[in-house]
Amino acid sequence: xxxxxxxxxxxxxxxxxxxxxxTVGIGSGSTVYWLIMELGKRVKKGLLFQAxxxxxxxxxxxAQQNIPLAELNDVNAIDLTIDGADEIDPNLxxxxxxxxxxxxxxxxxxxxxxxxxxxxHSKLVQHLGNFPLPLEVIPFGxxxxxxxxxxxxxxxxxxxMQDDQPFISDxxxxxxxxxxxxxxxxxxLTYELNGIPGVVDNGLFVNMADLALIGFPxxxxxxxx
Ligand code: DER
Numbered sequence: 001x002x003x004x005x006x007x008x009x010x011x012x013x014x015x016x017x018x019x020x021x022x023t024v025g026i027g028s029g030s031t032v033y034w035l036i037m038e039l040g041k042r043v044k045k046g047l048l049f050q051a052x053x054x055x056x057x058x059x060x061x062x063a064q065q066n067i068p069l070a071e072l073n074d075v076n077a078i079d080l081t082i083d084g085a086d087e088i089d090p091n092l093x094x095x096x097x098x099x100x101x102x103x104x105x106x107x108x109x110x111x112x113x114x115x116x117x118x119x120x121h122s123k124l125v126q127h128l129g130n131f132p133l134p135l136e137v138i139p140f141g142x143x144x145x146x147x148x149x150x151x152x153x154x155x156x157x158x159x160x161m162q163d164d165q166p167f168i169s170d171x172x173x174x175x176x177x178x179x180x181x182x183x184x185x186x187x188x189l190t191y192e193l194n195g196i197p198g199v200v201d202n203g204l205f206v207n208m209a210d211l212a213l214i215g216f217p218x219x220x221x222x223x224x225x
Contacts, residue, residue, distance in 0.1 A: 004034075006120040006215035011035040013221060014082050014118055014213055020048045023075050025108040026062055027083025028055040028101040031118045035082055040065025052078055054108045055101035056170050072111060081112035086131045086203070088123050088212055092224060093186045097134030097203030100160070100169050106201055109208050117212040124214065129183035132158070134203040135176040135193060139166070142174050145198045152192075155180055173200050 001009065011034035018024050018039060026032060026039075036058070039047070043066055050070040053059035059069055072078075083105055087095040094117065096102050109115045125131075135157065137145050142159065149157045157176040160167040166174050183189055183204070190204040212224040 001215075001217050001219055003120055003122075006217065007031040007118070008034045009219065010118040010120070010213045010215040010221055012038050014116060015039050015042060017080060017082075017116070018042070018047065018049055022049045022079045023052065023070065023077070024049055025052045025078045025081025025083070025112050026054060026058050027081065027105060028058045029084040029099045031084040031120070032058065032082065033061065035118065036061045036065055036067070039067055043067055050075075052081075052108055054083065054105040055099070057101075072108060078108065078112040080114045080116060081109050082116045082118060083109065085117050085119050085123055085205070085212075087125045087128050088117065088119055088209075088224070089125055089128050092117075092209040092212055093128060093207070094205040094209060095128050095131050095133055095203050096205050097136070097175070098131070100134070100167055100175055102134055102203045103136050103169065103171055103173070103201045106205060106208075109205065114211070115209050117209045119212060119214055121214055121216045127182050127184070128186055128204070129180045132177035132179045133183070134160070135178055136169055136173045136200040136202070137176055138198045138200060139172075139174050141198050142176065145196055146176060148196050149176070149178055153180065171200075
């Protein structure tokens with residue numbers, strides 16, 4: 001299977017978990033793109049549920065598929081959130097944020113009874129950190145955060161750019177991509193990073209995922225708990 005076919009494979013399986021009257025968090029990225037397409041088909045056949053998007057891009061795609069959208073502030077809880085990941089370790093700890101939506105993704109995930117992650121096998125790692133860790137920061141004084149990361153971790157944080165301008169997240173923040181290489185204790189690092197003045201959140205999703213559905217080139221899928 002091509003990588004896209006693998007993404008479609010896990011997305012189509014995940015779409016079957018969405019039942020009538022559910023409130024479902026919809027993640028961001030190219031894997032969840034296929035989930036939204038599949039849910040759109042099921043909405044056409046009468047599936048009735050409401051979606052909480054994790055980015056403007058996801059909201060637009062879902063709206064195109066006539067998936068009813070709701071605001072996080074208007075619901076008490078989310079039954080299930082389905083999202084992607086950039087890295088997943090054997091304990092289901094993750095790095096997310098490759099698409100720049102980590103803040104809203106983490107808030108929606110935190111409000112969900114269940115978090116299901118969809119990924120192709122290339123996202124599986126023994127240790128987190130090869131993928132540069134995205135850090136969402138307030139633009140004012142972002143260089144102080146960069147300096148703190150350099151001095152505390154000897155890591156050179158890179159301001160994420162888009163078309164020669166700094167990337168701006170849905171919530172008006174910058175993203176610093178931090179090449180930690182090897183993150184031994186994600187549970188500790190996430191708290192240290194979020195304690196730096198000016199850091200809004202980081203792409204470490206620690207003890208959040210309940211399940212991961214992994215697709216392989218031979219068409220096999222595996223579930224990680
Ligand atoms: O940015 C994100 O957190 C996305 O969910 C990302 O981690 C997965 O994107 P992909 O499905 O396009 O690889």
